[in-house]
Amino acid sequence: MVCSLEDHREYLHQHGIKSTRPRNLVWEILLTHDGILSAEEIYQTVVQQGETVNFSTIYRVLELFVEKGLVEKSFFPGTQKNVFSVCHVGHTHHLICLRCHKTVDISPCPLSDLEKQIAAKTDFQIVGHHLEIYGYCPECRKIMK
Amino acid sequence: MVCSLEDHREYLHQHGIKSTRPRNLVWEILLTHDGILSAEEIYQTVVQQGETVNFSTIYRVLELFVEKGLVEKSFFPGTQKNVFSVCHVGHTHHLICLRCHKTVDISPCPLSDLEKQIAAKTDFQIVGHHLEIYGYCPECRKIMK
DNA sequence: AGTGCAAATGCAAGTTATTCGCATTTAGAG
DNA sequence: CTCTAAATGCGAATAACTTGCATTTGCACT
Structure with missing residues (x-):
C-alpha cells in the first residue's frame, strides 16, 4: 500500500490530529x-531531509501519536531510551536486532490467552503488557562471526 | 525458607560478590x-533503617547484581524508571499492579516455546526478552471503585 | 593480629533523555 | 480574510542515572 503525503494528512485528520509540518x-x-x-x-x-523541528516538538508529537493510539512507545533493551513504532492493526510485538535495530513483527500477539488465564487466576484487572524479544538478525549474525 | 544475615553474605560470596555493608x-x-x-x-x-548508602553506590550494587544474574532489571510502565527484583530460579515474569506496585510472579515463563518457533521462522539468534503484564490487583480495584 | 592492595565507596560534578514555561506562530473554522 | 485555540521554538529545568577521583575497606597473605 503506497500512500501519498496527502493521504497521510488525511489519515492524521481522521484521528483528530491537526496537520502541521x-x-x-x-x-x-x-x-x-x-x-x-x-x-x-x-x-x-528530519535534519538529513534538510528540515528542522525542535527536539521538544518531536517529543510532543510522538506523545500525541501514542495518546491517539497511532504509535507504540517501548524501551530499547540495554539503554535508557524510549523507541517508537507505528501501531499495526491487531496489536503486534517486536523482535528487535540488538546490532542493527531492525525489527520483525510478531503477530498475532501470543499473549491474549495467557492474559485471560492470568486474570482468572490472580483476580487482577489486566490493562496491558510489554513484550519485546531481542537477539541478532541473520545479517548481523554473519557479520559478527 | 528463612535465612539469616550470615546466610545472605555466604550466598553473595558464592556468586563472587565481596560482602560489604x-x-x-x-x-x-x-x-x-x-x-x-x-x-x-x-x-x-536504607535511610528508614537508619543507614546511609550513597545513591551511586546503590546503582553500582544493583548493576553488579544484575551482571551476576541475581537481580533482574526492568522498566516500570509509564515511567522512565528502572525497577529491580530478585531473579527466581527458572526465569519468571511479573504481573505488576500499577497502583500499589505489588507484583505476582508468572511462572514458568510462557515464552520459551514461542521463542523457539520465532527463531526457526526468522533465523534470528534470540538472546532474551522482556515481558511485563500490568493492571490492578484485587485490593486496588476495590479501593478505586 | 597486622599489613598491603585491589576493589568498593562517597562525593560532587557530568551526562542523557525527556519535560516545561512562555513568547511567537500557525492551521483551519467561520 | 480574520480570529483564536492550539502548536511550535527556544531555553531552561528536571529526573534518572553515570563517572572521575580521592578515600576507605574487605580480605588474602603473612
Whole structure:
C-alpha cells in the first residue's frame, strides 16, 4: 500500500490530529522506516531531509501519536531510551536486532490467552503488557562471526 | 525458607560478590520486599533503617547484581524508571499492579516455546526478552471503585 | 593480629533523555 | 480574510542515572 503525503494528512485528520509540518514529517519518517526509532533518530532523519523541528516538538508529537493510539512507545533493551513504532492493526510485538535495530513483527500477539488465564487466576484487572524479544538478525549474525 | 544475615553474605560470596555493608543492605531489602523496587525506593528503605548508602553506590550494587544474574532489571510502565527484583530460579515474569506496585510472579515463563518457533521462522539468534503484564490487583480495584 | 592492595565507596560534578514555561506562530473554522 | 485555540521554538529545568577521583575497606597473605 503506497500512500501519498496527502493521504497521510488525511489519515492524521481522521484521528483528530491537526496537520502541521512537524507532525507530517515525524509521521512519514515513522511510516517509511520499518523498525523502531528513538526520538534522537527521528530528529536526525528530519535534519538529513534538510528540515528542522525542535527536539521538544518531536517529543510532543510522538506523545500525541501514542495518546491517539497511532504509535507504540517501548524501551530499547540495554539503554535508557524510549523507541517508537507505528501501531499495526491487531496489536503486534517486536523482535528487535540488538546490532542493527531492525525489527520483525510478531503477530498475532501470543499473549491474549495467557492474559485471560492470568486474570482468572490472580483476580487482577489486566490493562496491558510489554513484550519485546531481542537477539541478532541473520545479517548481523554473519557479520559478527 | 528463612535465612539469616550470615546466610545472605555466604550466598553473595558464592556468586563472587565481596560482602560489604551497602551490598548486604541492598540484597536484604530486595529479598524482604516482595515486588519490584526502584533505586529510589531502595535508597529510601536504607535511610528508614537508619543507614546511609550513597545513591551511586546503590546503582553500582544493583548493576553488579544484575551482571551476576541475581537481580533482574526492568522498566516500570509509564515511567522512565528502572525497577529491580530478585531473579527466581527458572526465569519468571511479573504481573505488576500499577497502583500499589505489588507484583505476582508468572511462572514458568510462557515464552520459551514461542521463542523457539520465532527463531526457526526468522533465523534470528534470540538472546532474551522482556515481558511485563500490568493492571490492578484485587485490593486496588476495590479501593478505586 | 597486622599489613598491603585491589576493589568498593562517597562525593560532587557530568551526562542523557525527556519535560516545561512562555513568547511567537500557525492551521483551519467561520 | 480574520480570529483564536492550539502548536511550535527556544531555553531552561528536571529526573534518572553515570563517572572521575580521592578515600576507605574487605580480605588474602603473612
